[in-house]
Amino acid sequence: MISLTSPVKTRAHHWPAGLKLAGLCLASTGLFLTGSMVVHVTALLLVLALYAAPGTAFFRAGMCGMRVVVPFVLILLVWHGVTGDWQSGVLITLRMVTLIGLANLVTMTTGLEDLVEVLQHLTAPLGRLGLPVHLLDTAIPLVIRFTPVIVERAGTLAEAWRARSCRRPGWRLILPLTLQALDDADHVGEALRARGGPLGSPQQEP
Structure with a gap:
């Protein structure tokens, strides 16, 4: 989890923290159980839509927090490119970015307390x-x-x-x-x- 609670209020701010954490666990389990590229791409697009729904300010704050993931994405892609396993590299990268993005959403819309x-x-x-x-x-x-x-x-x-x-x-x-x-x-x-x-x-x- 990267960001602190976002000052831009959304509907998700009023959802129970336990419900959001349970949803994060279910999404994580589901993505780890499937190797479908279509499912992973769709999941990432849905996460981006969740960031964009509250408005431009929230989207920018979320993407700013996600910049820390970029070096790890590059390392994964380069490594799998060298080993000749591009498909696995892209799949792992999509899964990682999607799950970190979801975790980031949870912390942006949930107070530490x-x-x-x-x-x-x-x-x-x-x-x-x-x-x-x-x-x-x-x-x-x-x-x-x-x-x-x-x-x-x-x-x-x-x-x-x-x-x-x-x-x-x-x-x-x-x-x-x-x-x-x-x-x-x-x-x-x-x-x-x-x-x-x-x-x-x-x-x-x-």
Whole structure:
């Protein structure tokens, strides 16, 4: 899941988060069970239609969030082109883009609080067994929240590199981006501890 909740309100914003996540699971299962190119192309077109339905602003925001998928698409296509298996490469790429697009739609139209509430209901049985599900309840929203932040940091580093060099940055951005991500993680961890966040054992009810 790439984007945060979209400020452009749609009908999907009022749908239950559990219903949207269940639909995402069913769509994922269905696409993995079929190898039909027609089905995958149709599914991708339907996803694009869902992005376009709320208007231009929503469509642009969604496509902007999907830019992070482009490098993976290129890697998959090049690899399958080298191995001579174009059909499988296109099929896998269509499936990946479609499912990421659907997941992106879910996060664009669902608040983090709603997603966490669904997660808590799903993991409640595991909590009764003594498993530390409170850590999962904290980790998943943080991943959703900081994914676009890291993407934005990568863009900023790339712009800074281009301002000082004519060469493409490429792999040279990996180290500073990793250090920034680790630094952010350290600050977030300290902030959670300072506020009594769920990094240790679950907090007891008063």
